[in-house]
Amino acid sequence: MSGFNTLAVHAGQHKDPHTGAVIPPIYQTSTFIQDGINVLRAGHEYSRGSNPTRNGFESQLAALEGGAAGFSFASGIAAEDALLRAVLEPGDHIILGADGYGGTNRLISKLHGKWGITSSAVDITNLDAVRAAVRPNTALLWVETPSNPLLGIADLAGWAAIAAEHGALLVVDNTFATPYLQRPLDFGAHAVVHSTTKYIGGHSDVLGGAVIVADHLHRGQSLAEAVGYQQFAGGAVSGPQDSYLAARGLKTLGLRMERHGATASTLARWLDDQPEVTRVYYPGLERHPGHELAKSQSAAGRGFGGILSLQLSDEAAARAFAQSMEYFQLSVSLGGVESLVCYPREMTHASLIGTPLEIPANLVRLSVGIEEADDLIADLERGLAAARATQPVHKPAVVREKALENA
Ligand SMILES: *Cc1c(COP(=O)(O)O)cnc(C)c1O
Numbered sequence: 001m002s003g004f005n006t007l008a009v010h011a012g013q014h015k016d017p018h019t020g021a022v023i024p025p026i027y028q029t030s031t032f033i034q035d036g037i038n039v040l041r042a043g044h045e046y047s048r049g050s051n052p053t054r055n056g057f058e059s060q061l062a063a064l065e066g067g068a069a070g071f072s073f074a075s076g077i078a079a080e081d082a083l084l085r086a087v088l089e090p091g092d093h094i095i096l097g098a099d100g101y102g103g104t105n106r107l108i109s110k111l112h113g114k115w116g117i118t119s120s121a122v123d124i125t126n127l128d129a130v131r132a133a134v135r136p137n138t139a140l141l142w143v144e145t146p147s148n149p150l151l152g153i154a155d156l157a158g159w160a161a162i163a164a165e166h167g168a169l170l171v172v173d174n175t176f177a178t179p180y181l182q183r184p185l186d187f188g189a190h191a192v193v194h195s196t197t198k199y200i201g202g203h204s205d206v207l208g209g210a211v212i213v214a215d216h217l218h219r220g221q222s223l224a225e226a227v228g229y230q231q232f233a234g235g236a237v238s239g240p241q242d243s244y245l246a247a248r249g250l251k252t253l254g255l256r257m258e259r260h261g262a263t264a265s266t267l268a269r270w271l272d273d274q275p276e277v278t279r280v281y282y283p284g285l286e287r288h289p290g291h292e293l294a295k296s297q298s299a300a301g302r303g304f305g306g307i308l309s310l311q312l313s314d315e316a317a318a319r320a321f322a323q324s325m326e327y328f329q330l331s332v333s334l335g336g337v338e339s340l341v342c343y344p345r346e347m348t349h350a351s352l353i354g355t356p357l358e359i360p361a362n363l364v365r366l367s368v369g370i371e372e373a374d375d376l377i378a379d380l381e382r383g384l385a386a387a388r389a390t391q392p393v394h395k396p397a398v399v400r401e402k403a404l405e406n407a
Pocket of ligand 1: 076078103194197207
């Protein structure tokens with residue numbers, strides 16, 4: 001079997017037989033001419049059901065994750081929603097990693113709660129806690145690793161074993177690691193979800209999501225059939241332009257992840273030495289509690305990804321730091337070629353304020369882009385200078401409207 005970067009460039013990317021175009025055309029069409037009633041020329045009828053541009057991207061992604069099939073959606077949340085609808089029944093219970101994407105928690109509790117779906121949040125690093133949370137109606141375990149924003153590492157084989165013991169499905173949100181670093185299906189997960197908005201698209205110019213499934217029977221139906229039917233009947237598909245952009249991004253994923261990881265590692269070490277920084281969360285640091293596990297779950301030498309979080313002395317310092325840099329622009333989202341900084345407590349994870357899962361007020365998350373490391377360090381120096389300036393005279397925090405809850 002071909003290696004990662006070869007598959008990334010070629011899987012699902014059929015050259016155009018008519019013109020010889022190296023890049024498959026973008027099939028910007030809603031419908032396909034039939035050669036007779038229900039006589040389909042190339043299997044395509046209507047673009048909600050199938051579209052060559054979207055299907056090419058789905059095959060490319062399935063090849064990279066080592067899955068039986070891939071399905072592309074209009075956003076990461078749309079992908080998650082489709083997967084949940086495809087596999088759950090009213091009354092089912094979900095075990096959900098506590099330190100995860102706030103929108104997943106919101107989707108399950110606010111939208112699926114109405115259909116009798118319940119969930120329990122668990123510490124993703126504690127397998128005993130996961131096992132203790134299993135109920136007779138537990139149908140699904142859902143985990144993100146590395147987690148967001150605390151970069152905890154879950155033992156994927158351990159989670160898969162608990163799911164298997166109870167006949168439940170294991171779903172892994174692989175948005176942060178990407179298939180370049182980690183392939184959850186190889187560890188026994190049944191499905192992987194992505195926000196392709198992040199590293200897969202890679203350029204902060206497209207929203208998208210995906211589900212990749214293993215060859216697995218669930219409630220008498222293959223997962224591929226169940227998710228495929230949900231995609232067609234529910235209709236939250238990605239359009240041809242968005243599928244094309246995501247497929248184009250995916251071709252350079254390996255190159256970008258290497259660079260993101262190398263620079264993030266340099267910055268994590270540098271930040272770790274700064275007196276204003278009280279703690280750095282990055283799985284590439286040897287003293288990170290999940291360092292060895294992250295290494296063992298990842299392809300050798302491919303690094304630890306491009307996301308890191310840090311804590312400053314207090315809330316004022318964290319706010320000043322987050323709002324004073326030039327290249328690290330204050331924004332939700334992550335995974336693009338440009339560096340971003342986020343204040344998770346009030347931005348991506350605002351819906352958790354007042355719950356046991358709320359994010360500390362002195363925490364800042366960085367998405368490290370592909371710029372030169374020296375320029376990014378100079379930028380972090382600006383941020384730390386602004387953080388220091390808050391210390392002798394305490395300035396009141398900037399009053400803002402409740403920030404957007406989504407990332
Ligand atoms: C952004 C994100 C999502 C949601 O994806 P959208 O494309 O924004 O809908 C899900 N999981 C993780 C880990 C994310 O970062």
